[in-house]
Amino acid sequence: MVIAERNRAAAERLTSAHVEPPSFIRPEAPLGVVACGYLDALLQGDQRRALEVIREAIEASTPVKDIYVHVLHPCQYEVGRLWQLRQLSTAEEHYCTAVTQMVLSQLYPLIGNADRAGRRLVATAVDGNRHEIGARFVADFFEMAGWDTFYLGASTPAQDAIDEAVHRAADVLAVSATLDDHLASVGDLVAAARADERCRDVVVLVGGQPFGVDHDLWRQLGADGSAPTAEQAVRVAEQLLAAPR
Ligand code: B12
Structure with a gap:
């Protein structure tokens, strides 16, 4: 295939509606494996396991902030990506979000700071x-x-x-x-x-x-x-x- 043809084929491939945006979940990222476990539990409709994944991470002394940043945030974005790709229904997205909100409420008692800022x-x-x-x-x-x-x-x-x-x-x-x-x-x-x-x-x-x-x-x-x-x-x-x- 001549270069011009290849370029045209590449342009079509790379700009087609079928090009998937990359996943927000990477096992090699900080807490990436925990995020995989959490997302899997969400996608399987297993809220008890989702909460257990988070509990275990907390018991392993993972700072709560890191759970927010490296687990809950990328998983919510990934849920959005899968919904956008129609791999999740709207109802499934709602379920995942509701479970994450349940998890956030479980984490609330752990986020207090004894040093009050007066703000x-x-x-x-x-x-x-x-x-x-x-x-x-x-x-x-x-x-x-x-x-x-x-x-x-x-x-x-x-x-x-x-x-x-x-x-x-x-x-x-x-x-x-x-x-x-x-x-x-x-x-x-x-x-x-x-x-x-x-x-x-x-x-x-x-x-x-x-x-x-x-x-x-x-x-x-x-x-x-x-x-x-x-x-x-x-x-x-x-x-x-x-x-x-
Ligand atoms: C859950 C969800 C919903 C739920 C929300 C339910 C709920 N109880 O919250 C519902 C079903 C209502 C919904 C509706 C819609 N959604 Co929606 N949704 C999402 C989803 C999957 C997750 C959102 C989330 O929880 N994010 C996690 C939080 C932590 O991220 P964040 O908000 O970005 O916050 C971070 C920063 O932005 C920043 N930040 C946020 N706020 C603030 C404020 C300040 C002051 C500061 C300093 C920083 C800051 O801090 C956070 C990180 O620390 C996203 C995917 C995504 N990429 O976010 C899609 C997404 C945002 N939704 C999308 C769409 C299209 C819609 C709808 C238009 C769908 C429709 N056709 O009806 C409607 C619009 C509704 C509306 N009027 O607002 C698109 C938006 C695309 C775009 N850019 O236009 C997304 C990106 C999905 C996708 N990949 O296509 N959605």
């Missing part, structure tokens, strides 16, 4: 965003850093999120978006917070998958900052609160 966080998914786990991760990593956190779950209307930040005397309001469709609501929320005198001292952090694609998006939407992960969000918040405003 308060309100975290929510923006109005229209039905994805809860990103904001949950953010709340839990702040909790691990000794903050008092108030997690509001999915799709909170902007005014309610702002009122809650005021009511809870939050230092930081963290807002999660997952789809590009959610960005207008993020912009509206930030604008409403800016216009509200009661939020003068509240740091507004935004994040989620669209912010990983365009690294300047948070600035364009008028937020105070962003971070690619919940863990890094804690550092960004602490830096912003330490800086003169």
Whole structure:
């Protein structure tokens, strides 16, 4: 086959709808084998084994943070990938997500930090965003850093999120978006917070998958900052609160 023909064939192969995005699970990654075991239990519909995989990792002194970062996060992304490839039905994706939420609630007693930071966080998914786990991760990593956190779950209307930040005397309001469709609501929320005198001292952090694609998006939407992960969000918040405003 001449080179031009080969190139054409390669272009077709590589751009066809059948090219699978690579798996988010790699056995050689940190806790990769635990992630394999956890994902397998999810896919087999075995929530008891899923919880057991996590329990065993905790008993083997795995830091809870690492379970979030190296097991739960890649497994949720992998569930999304398999759903996108139609290898999982919507019902199966819902089941996997529900099991991960059950696991997160089991881990909650382990994430407390005796050293209290004296800081308060309100975290929510923006109005229209039905994805809860990103904001949950953010709340839990702040909790691990000794903050008092108030997690509001999915799709909170902007005014309610702002009122809650005021009511809870939050230092930081963290807002999660997952789809590009959610960005207008993020912009509206930030604008409403800016216009509200009661939020003068509240740091507004935004994040989620669209912010990983365009690294300047948070600035364009008028937020105070962003971070690619919940863990890094804690550092960004602490830096912003330490800086003169
Ligand atoms: C579970 C799930 C759902 C569930 C959510 C249920 C629930 N209770 O949460 C349901 C069924 C509701 C759902 C619906 C939809 N979903 Co969905 N979903 C997912 C899935 C599989 C997992 C989400 C998750 O738990 N992620 C794990 C968390 C930890 O990741 P994360 O949110 O990215 O958070 C990390 C960072 O982004 C960051 N972060 C997040 N928030 C914040 C906030 C701040 C302030 C900061 C600093 C950082 C930060 O920190 C976290 C890591 O530490 C994803 C796959 C994926 N790649 O995420 C698809 C996915 C996001 N969904 C997708 C789609 C298409 C949809 C629907 C449009 C499907 C449809 N046709 O109805 C709807 C839209 C609903 C809506 N209006 O929001 C696509 C989005 C593709 C795209 N980019 O456009 C994905 C990527 C699946 C895929 N591979 O195609 N979904």
